Amino acid sequence: MRDPDATIVTAHGRLDRAALARAQSSYDTTALLSAVEELDRIVGRARGQDGLRDILMRLHGMAHAVINGAGLSVSTSQGSLPELAFDATAEILQTISTLQRWVELIQPLGSLQPRD
Secondary structure (H helix, E strand, C coil): CCCCHHEEECCCEEEHHHHHHHHHCCCHHHHHHHHHHHHHHHHHHHHHCCCCCCHHHHHHHHHHHHHHHHCCCCCCHHHHHHHHHHHHHHHHHHHHHHHHHHHHHHHHHHHCCCCC
16 A cells, blocks of 8 residues: 655656655756757757768768778768778767766656655
8 A cells, every 4th residue: 555645746747755855955957958958069060060960971971882882972081981980989979978967867857756
């Protein structure tokens, strides 16, 4: 049998009362707004000129030519295949690091789920 005092009904659902008290004393909701701003920057960089999208397209063209023997579709003045692969990997790893930080930011909100 569940303790009725263990939860609280809010405008956004039933929450674990103790977890809510912890969140109210320590959770910084403005960090979520910072994540939104970071997302906008990441998406802008990824889609911008020489962003991750362009890097991946150039990488595909290089790999397609080298691996599949396709005609050259990418200028050879844009660096070597391994250099471009390194650049793509670095950008992706940086994005993964940011996403992992966001997971850690959001997880405490999941702990508000009542324990039935």
